Amino acid sequence: MIRLVAVLVTVTSCVAIAHAQQAGGVSRPISEPLLTLDDAIALATGSAPAAEAATAEVDSAEAGRRVAGLRPNPALLVEVENFVGTGPYSGVNGADVTASLAIPLELGGKRRARIAVADAEARRALLARTIVQADIRLQVTELYIQATAARIRFAIAEDQFRIASDTARAATVRVQAGRASPLEQERAEVARLNAEVDVDRTRRLADAARTNLARRVGRPITAPLDVSILGGPTGGTVGPPRPASSAGTLALAAAEAELATADAGVQLARSQRAPDLTIGPGVRRIEATNDVAAVFSISMPLPLFNNGRAAVEAANARRRRADAQRRMTALDVEQQISDAEVDVHNAAAAARIASGPALSAAMEAARIARIGYREGKFGQLELLDAERTLTETRSASIEALASYQLARARLERLTAPAPIEGN
Structure with a gap:
């Protein structure tokens, strides 16, 4: 059935x-x-x-x-010291320049x-x-x-x-x-x-x-x-x-x-x-002797207020x-x-x-x-x-x-x- x-x-x-096609005046193939x-x-x-x-x-x-x-991307840091001061440090001729990278290290x-x-x-x-x-x-x-x-x-x-x-x-x-x-x-x-x-x-x-x-x-x-x-x-x-x-x-x-x-x-x-570390290897040019020396820094946040x-x-x-x-x-x-x-x-x-x-x-x-x-x-x-x-x-x-x-x-x-x- x-x-x-x-x-x-x-x-x-x-x-x-x-019937609908006839009513609408539309002719369509069967x-x-x-x-x-x-x-x-x-x-x-x-x-x-x-x-x-x-x-x-x-x-x-x-x-x-x-x-x-x-x-995370590293950061380029440039530090200029001992310039625009008094005496021998007036102007920029006696400035020491340090260039370093800040490289974040994710831990944990x-x-x-x-x-x-x-x-x-x-x-x-x-x-x-x-x-x-x-x-x-x-x-x-x-x-x-x-x-x-x-x-x-x-x-x-x-x-x-x-x-x-x-x-x-x-x-x-x-x-x-x-x-x-x-x-x-x-x-x-x-x-x-x-x-x-x-x-x-x-x-x-x-x-x-x-x-x-x-x-x-x-x-x-x-x-x-x-x-x-x-x-x-x-x-x-x-x-x-x-x-x-x-x-x-x-x-x-x-x-x-x-x-x-x-x-x-x-x-x-x-x-x-886990706190992350940031290391900063770099070089410093000492203007007084015109010598170049390596520098290295390391930083870590202290979880005093927000420990996660x-x-x-x-x-x-x-x-x-x-x-x-x-x-x-x-x-x-x-x-x-x-x-x-x-x-x-x-x-x-x-x-x-x-x-x-x-x-x-x-x-x-x-x-x-x-x-x-x-x-x-x-x-x-x-x-x-x-x-x-x-x-x-x-x-x-x-x-x-x-x-x-x-x-x-x-x-x-x-x-x-x-x-x-x-x-």
């Missing part, structure tokens, strides 16, 4: 597209390729500002990694710790880009499903309007032949007008859904959409949800990346407690916060996965029911009622009731299939695996 619904969906969608979901995702990923921002963040993190590996593993922080931030940026791509995929999938479902609803409304118009014409013929009362003609005309209003309403909704999808992919959508995306669940009985686990998911990987960055920050803060302990405590606090957030994320993700799995199972059951024997029976009942009404075997009320039941069953089927696919997409986003490091 799911295959029957897929056929119905395909046929009605093609009818809707043809062989125009479909815009598949994967195509839409690729277009959106290439044009989404969020993806561009995430890529820029990765580039920034990689540049930061290169900066972290650089050693500062450079190694700085590189570790930069590496952790680079991994976090790569993971954030993967998360953005997964979010874009979910957003486009939801919009694609909504646009496809809206297009099919429009097709169903057009089909019902066609049937209502045929019924109104048949009622007119019956009234003119004296086989029915004018009341029957009035009821048929009311049903036709309501169907026409429904066509306008569903057309606007379909156009809005298509526009939203076009806005996300970054270009107008002229190609038809792939209606097979609304296929129903396969298999038989729906079993109980499997135990939810957050292990390996993107959300937990992001929390673990934050914890790794905080760990690296703790090591960096500890390394900062407060920075280490702050880094440890950030690390504890990141660890707590990781544990909270694991609990939240497992709950979200569990809820999403229940939603998928419920939506699958609803899709099977809505697209199963009920739809088949409604279609057959409407077909028999139309034939019987034309042959005078059934009254108008029976026909209208059968058509209304078919419309409601069709709508319920499309809603159930769309809900099922949306629930699946959200579950896939929650369980999306984190990229393996190095790939």
Whole structure:
């Protein structure tokens, strides 16, 4: 029966597209390729500002990694002594000149710790880009499903309007032949007008859904959409949800990346407690004897006021916060996965029911009622009731299939695996 619904969906969608093209005065070749979901995702990923921002963040993190590996620059010092004084030291003729280099020496593993922080931030940026791509995929999938479902609803409304118009014409013929009362003609005309209003309403909704999808992919959508995306669940009985686990998911990987960055920050803060040395080898020219002598200086800061302990405590606090957030994320993700799995199972059951024997029976009942009404075997009320039941069953089927696919997409986003490091 799911295959029957897929056929119905395909046929009605093609009818809707043809009518929409005629209404817009646009002639397109029938062989125009479909815009598949994967195509839409690729277009959106290439044009989404969020993806561009995430890529820029990765580039920034990689540049930061290169900066972290650089050693501090030396400084050139020039000292002039014994000039602009009194007596023999007046002017600059008696000045002694010393030129030296101040070379900082990082101690305590500062450079190694700085590189570790930069590496952790680079991994976090790569993971954030993967998360953005997964979010874009979910957003486009939801919009694609909504646009496809809206297009099919429009097709169903057009089909019902066609049937209502045929019924109104048949009622007119019956009234003119004296086989029915004018009341029957009035009821048929009311049903036709309501169907026409429904066509306008569903057309606007379909156009809005298509526009939203076009806005996300970054270009107008002229190609038809792939209606097979609304296929129903396969298999038989729906079993109980499997135990939810957050292990390996993107959300937990992001929390673990934050914890790794905080760990690296703790090591960096500890390394900062070790004072650095600055050595200054140089030469001095003594003006009085015109001799040259070597000089050497060494300096080290005294940690009297800031010994780095407060920075280490702050880094440890950030690390504890990141660890707590990781544990909270694991609990939240497992709950979200569990809820999403229940939603998928419920939506699958609803899709099977809505697209199963009920739809088949409604279609057959409407077909028999139309034939019987034309042959005078059934009254108008029976026909209208059968058509209304078919419309409601069709709508319920499309809603159930769309809900099922949306629930699946959200579950896939929650369980999306984190990229393996190095790939």
